[in-house]
Amino acid sequence: MKKMLQRLKLVASPKTVAIVGASPTPNKIGNVLMRNFLDSRFPGKICPVNPKHTEMFGLKCYAKVSDIPGRVDCVIIATPAETVPGIVEDCAAKKAGGVIILSGGFEEVGRTDLAQRIKEVADANGMPVVGPNCLGIYNPYTKLDSIFLPTYKLERPKPGNIAFMTQSGAVGSTVMDLAAFYGLGFSKFISYGNSTVLDESDYLEFLLHDKETKTIIFYLEGAKDGRRLLETMKRVNKVKPIIALKAGRSMGGQAAARSHTGNIAGSYMAYQAAFKQAKVTEAEGISEVFDIVKIFDQPKPKGNRVAVITNGGGMGVLTADAIESQGLALAQFSKETTEALRRILPAYGNVANPLDLVADAGVEAYGKAIDACMEDQGVDALIVIVLLQTPPIDERIIHVLTAATGRMTKPVVTVSVGGTYTESYRKVLEGKGVPSYNSPLAAVKALERFVTYSRYRESLEAK
């Protein structure tokens, strides 16, 4: 297996890519793939494979993979299920680096015979196979991109440190689209579908050793080998935090999962127990995955005491409620902090946590309040609520918030609720690495998960 993972590295960073099922017909999968590689200016060699053509997009088109001269690192297959085992055999004969099978029509519709043939060839040759029934791999660093969705409809994230491994192509790709929208950076995206050859434990292992990956998002319906998965999650999560989203938690969901990727979703309680044992962070839904992951790049908090700064009182109240309901604590400001804060507030303001700077607060007041909380040893993390609609707040707030997170001493999360104007600022903040939320509850939930994981890591270091 180790050899397969070595070769998987090559698949994700190929010099030569073959696209089997490449097509000149618009909207066909093999057409979208070709266009995506050409449009993104993939730096390696692109080889369309289709026996019906000799040339495509100005490139030489081959009848089969073994006709391509020289080494082929990555073969992407997008042809009907029945044709796939033969193509995989041809890839093995050619000694291709590895294969990504996008096509569906295998285990999930009862064609385990086809899947079995693929597995035998792969195992016999130590050749990694991703899929079938998946979107494959997107690597922003090398521009390998087997996602057969047009880039104008589905944005690709910039290079970064978040890896996303997902059984479901739809869930993975749409969340990735959302991530790109907010400027989050990805290290790898791996949609692995039926996991016929390589399974979730293999991909976790692969990402553990992937130098660009710091945090792993893991969407899972059902695992091939639960025991091995638990052991692997334990090992990986100690080094790189795993944020898991388990689908197929209900009876109806389990039935749906079975017909989706042919995997048995299994008892949710068993998975939940495994996540707990491995200290894996579990998300409740898609939005939460996204909320959580963007905070994990922040410096780890030493405790759960949160300072809240706001220019809207009601938002402070809602945040205080969320802090208590999620098991975090409102920090008690020290005497020094209280004095420093009193100097910032207008005459009728109260120094309290949440600190209500009131709607008159300007950017400078924010800067000073953040400074005071950063200095306070009784504060472990900051939630800075900025309602961007008030007249005194202008674009300099971006600098103040970027500088606060840039210190990398305590985690800082920001909350801004609003429409077009606010959303445009939130995008700028996210692009600059400042975690921004449009709901206090979402911010607090994410912070709580980060506090819990940080405590786990600290407990490991103490040993």
Place this chain on the structure above:
Amino acid sequence: MKKMLQRLKLVASPKTVAIVGASPTPNKIGNVLMRNFLDSRFPGKICPVNPKHTEMFGLKCYAKVSDIPGRVDCVIIATPAETVPGIVEDCAAKKAGGVIILSGGFEEVGRTDLAQRIKEVADANGMPVVGPNCLGIYNPYTKLDSIFLPTYKLERPKPGNIAFMTQSGAVGSTVMDLAAFYGLGFSKFISYGNSTVLDESDYLEFLLHDKETKTIIFYLEGAKDGRRLLETMKRVNKVKPIIALKAGRSMGGQAAARSHTGNIAGSYMAYQAAFKQAKVTEAEGISEVFDIVKIFDQPKPKGNRVAVITNGGGMGVLTADAIESQGLALAQFSKETTEALRRILPAYGNVANPLDLVADAGVEAYGKAIDACMEDQGVDALIVIVLLQTPPIDERIIHVLTAATGRMTKPVVTVSVGGTYTESYRKVLEGKGVPSYNSPLAAVKALERFVTYSRYRESLEAK
């Protein structure tokens, strides 16, 4: 009190507005107010009031309200707290329709003396007073707009049927901004702050009789008179659904609420019991308010059996999980429906609920699948997941989804997850009255609240 509410109608639909504290200095509250009235082309008469000026924005400026000739329906006050009681007396002498006091510096900082003076004058004259310490009223139908936040930073919703009454200006205005962003329509926005004269029960009563209002969003920290509020909520919620967001649920939140609007938040358990007794729909956070309200315009479902249609299997699994965890049920398709659906699916597709049309599904398949579910008597509501990124889905999907909701026979909610491209489609859908969510869990939670409220209404009608 009844007389005050009659007059409040006039305040919200004034022919003449006086702005006390009007200012030519940019970014001052009295300046933003003037600009907003002028920019929105308020159809009535605008009278700036400021003793330091005789003219402003080309309009005659008055030294005091009683100097204005003719009737004054609505006076907006934005001057320091100490000056307010005198101005209110002057308004009473002038027999102004009513007053909106934006200024802070009253109960919330211990100046109950100032508040008391205002209350006495208002009560003695039957003159409604909104505030103090609030944003006042926005009425899209008459363009009354006392929200002192610039329109380029905070969008105003178009006319519609959602009323929003809120103790907190910040919470209310930012949620309104978010609502405008998604094209939701508002009937009235009322930020009432300290509720010195009129309180939450009065505003609920007012909205019960407001012909443009169908649904009421209610953000509450603490009520003046809990017993009366319960009785009023019961009465109003039978006719117009109330969606409540209670802040100050925790100890920390209650303390923050006290210093925010001077109201005692009170035991959350008591409020929760009151909401339950009045069958008021409670939201957990800001995003949820927004998620819930947009579904309440849909036809009421007869039960809790949901059909799920998707072009991404994983999204179907997550939705099935959410349906079960939220206490809804996956509908069982009838024999006729199953046959109709089989004809739509590709050969390898499974007819099941969630119905996975797979990524190859085009707009026509959606139309047919929706038709089949609409006909099925065993289906009470539809969740239509459309991942807009797949090649066969184009802009015609908007027409299919709009037509489905336009039938007004069963509630239809849609889910689309993604970035820029998807968000632009979601905005179009929302603008056309199609509830759209970017998370299956959010969609299911909102639908569950609507099913519960619909059952309550049905139980009333059965009596």
